[in-house]
Amino acid sequence: MINISPIGRNCSQKERDAFEQYDNIHHVRKHFVEELKDKFADYNFAYSIGGQISFDVFPKGWDKTFCLQYIDPKAYDEIHFFGDKTQEGGNDYEIFHHERTIGHSVRSPEDTLRILDELFP
Numbered sequence: 768m769i770n771i772s773p774i775g776r777n778c779s780q781k782e783r784d785a786f787e788q789y790d791n792i793h794h795v796r797k798h799f800v801e802e803l804k805d806k807f808a809d810y811n812f813a814y815s816i817g818g819q820i821s822f823d824v825f826p827k828g829w830d831k832t833f834c835l836q837y838i839d840p841k842a843y844d845e846i847h848f849f850g851d852k853t854q855e856g857g858n859d860y861e862i863f864h865h866e867r868t869i870g871h872s873v874r875s876p877e878d879t880l881r882i883l884d885e886l887f888p
Contacts, residue, residue, distance in 0.1 A: 817858030
């Protein structure tokens with residue numbers, strides 16, 4: 768997996784926050800990913816945007832669903848997944864929509880705790 772950050776990994780928190788706001792308006796990472804998909808269409812790469820400043824490039828199938836191959840399907844009745852980037856292109860999308868998981872889209876740790884309290888009172 769390769770993690771690409773258009774602003775750079777050594778940016779300050781202030782720069783990180785400013786880039787996130789800029790990216791939300793101008794979709795820098797989305798356009799970057801679209802260009803890479805076009806340029807490297809012959810490769811078996813997947814792309815996912817996550818966090819504030821970066822996106823990942825990896826072989827298809829190496830997303831977060833990769834871990835499910837190590838969990839015996841008969842071992843658990845349910846597998847719950849909590850993620851904040853569950854939309855298409857987000858780094859939680861594949862596992863959020865996987866047939867073996869029950870996906871929960873969250874925005875904060877508090878949101879996760881609220882849902883856990885509802886599921887397991």
